Amino acid sequence: MKQFTDQLGTVHTFENTPKRIISLVPSQTELLFDLGLEDSIVGITKFCVHPFHFKSTKEIIGGTKNVKYDKIKALQPDIIIANKEENTEEIVQQLSDICPVWVTDIVTIEENNKMIEDFGNLFNKRTNAQKWIDKINFGYQEFQHLVxxxxxxxxxxxxxxxxxxxxxxxxxxxxxxxxxxxxxxxxxxxxxxxxxxxxxxxxxxxxxxxxxxxxxxxxxxxxxxxxxxxxxxxxxxxxxxxxxxxxxxxxxxxxxxxxxxxxxxxxxxxxxxxxx
CATH class of the missing domain: 3.40.50.1980 (Nitrogenase molybdenum iron protein domain)
Structure with missing residues (x-):
């Protein structure tokens, strides 16, 4: 059993690495793909437009604020990825009856990188996660210098x-x-x-x-x-x-x-x- 804490401070316990993922946030869907988790993603929202082919290869479970509960339950997810701003507290609470709902809360680049680090640990993609964090930090430093x-x-x-x-x-x-x-x-x-x-x-x-x-x-x-x-x-x-x-x-x-x-x-x- 392993414990992980999301960005709202909620502690989640998993016996094994989550293998069936539903993402309720477009930008986080893109991140999960970039971390090498395409095969693990089973459901996305209608607003998850990147990568483009997902709309024909993944199950659409509604919008960010209007999800189809029965469709999500039928997909038998191990984890649902949500966000404090994009998804409502009511949705998070309701979906928590199906499986753990991991909620991110991001305003700063530091919080963004913490999310990537968390996903690396949570889904056993630490090397990929660190590569993206390094790319972001390098790009940020270069841009700051340019400005x-x-x-x-x-x-x-x-x-x-x-x-x-x-x-x-x-x-x-x-x-x-x-x-x-x-x-x-x-x-x-x-x-x-x-x-x-x-x-x-x-x-x-x-x-x-x-x-x-x-x-x-x-x-x-x-x-x-x-x-x-x-x-x-x-x-x-x-x-x-x-x-x-x-x-x-x-x-x-x-x-x-x-x-x-x-x-x-x-x-x-x-x-x-x-x-x-």
Missing amino acids: ASKFEENAKQKVAYFIWANPYMVAAGNTFINEMLKINGLENIYDNNPKYEGRYPEVVINKMRIQGDPDFVFLSSEPFPFKDEHAFELGRHTHHAKTIFVDGEMFSWYGSRLVKAFEYFTKLQEKLYVYK
Whole structure:
């Protein structure tokens, strides 16, 4: 019997290494694949789009917040991988009647790497896990050096990161997206803004000028499909902000995706430098 503790502090006990895995989080599905666990994954959500072939080779068990309980039970999983932000407490409690539900809680790169280390230990993929942690740390250090040496003029530019329209919602503090903005040297005008509560608050866009007046407005590719009309409308409520469509996966997907994210951020820094 081996005991492991997830990122909410819940202790899980396993007689053997879990062999049948259901993942309720797209970015963690990608990570499990990259750790070499494709054959162990038996169920995923409809939002788990990477790797692409999984949608035809794995059982779809619903969405991240609306799972099909009976379908999950029929798959006889040894473990279900969830996340505090992506999945509800009710889902976690309900699924715990089937098998252990491992819950991650990630805001920082350090917490991201701890998740990878945990998966390495949990699924006996320690060598693969360490390789990905090393890649992420190397990419992070290289990107930090690049920002400090080449794009230091971008630092402290103000940004508003929109994730939804009708109503307009943004990524605020205590989110992984906010951490990625900080890594890029950008100041999120909704981080610790006393006017708005929560991690993804609904905001009044006609008050952007007096509540931060950003230099850039980022429109995420997910979960909302922003269009040019949204960019135009938001731009009207700032003095001089440039509106940029950004890849939401690079800002909100943790796990092994960070390796690609640092490459994406390098190109983004070049774009911001031109716009400045």
